[in-house]
Amino acid sequence: MINVIWLILLVTGIVVAAINGRIDVVTEAVLNGAKQGVIVCAGLLSIVVFWMGLMKVAEEAGLVQSLAKLIYPLARFLYPSVPKNHPAMGSIVANMSANMLGLGSAATPLGLKAMQQLQELNPHKDRASDAMCTLLAINTSGLTIIPATVIGLRLQYGSARPTEIVITTLLATFLATTTAVILDRYFRARERRKGGWQE
């Protein structure tokens, strides 16, 4: 999918430039685009390095675990099929906390661990269990409290108030995640009504 989109963007651009008689623009755009990519990374470096450092401090102080404790009741509600003291619950909660703090790179390994532990509970090894579908729904809708990279990029591009989007992100992510959870429950109920999962 990403291959097709990339190719379409590139080729349509070049074809349109040719038709418009602006083929010279292409070379310049390629060089500028590549340069822009490097500049964006340089800008990101500052905020990501700082944020990962700060989050390590939060982790060592047990603050990430405190957040996990706070959202534990929510996780119980979201994953009714996971037994109360099963290790999968711990990983699920840790994954949610890391996502909330904008620690995407830390969230993924935790999510994968949760997946493995859920697989142990899964009776059909090649078919996603209810809890796995919920874990996916929540991870794809992206629960974020602090969108650190976006703030960093806004700062880099000269925003007067780089953090002003914290509140809109919070509201939008809440709406999207709630919708994802409702859809997850809805499709599961519909599948049950139709007599369970079929090939």
Place this chain on the structure above:
Amino acid sequence: MSIVQWFASWSLPLIIAFIPTYAFLIKKVPVYDTFIDGAKGGFGTVLKLLPHLVGMLVAVTVFRESGAMELLIKALNPLLQPLGVPPEFLPMALLRSISGSGSMAVMTDIFQAHGPDSFLGRLASTMQGASDTTLYVLTVYFGSVGIKKARYAVKVGLLADLASVIAALLVTHWIFG
């Protein structure tokens, strides 16, 4: 000062002050050493993004500079304008579920062309933070444990992405409109 502005200005400084103070005074964490230790990891994270950003930004810049973006916008404008969707936002919304670094590239392109404080820039920022790359998450998470039958998960993931596009539009219009 409105509550929105207050929250925007104060939330981050308070967090940045609270975390190391609590860690040092209550938990006796050697805060600076720990900070350095964690910060090291940031380098690798960003370096992994570099090829994605270069590749995507080249494609997006060529698409925009050639006039192809303008054509797309003109074609879609009558359809999107009544819904309050800026047509320049469409490529980003489409890329969001497929590639996180791709949509980030389009976001920075929007920042450059329209400014981060424009309506479009705020919308793009909200969208980028409020969603995640569904197809990536799906492939990696299910792939890692050998799940082949995803049941309704793909449908839910993509519908949730649509929901986050709509949510970002509604909220940005509401707060900054």
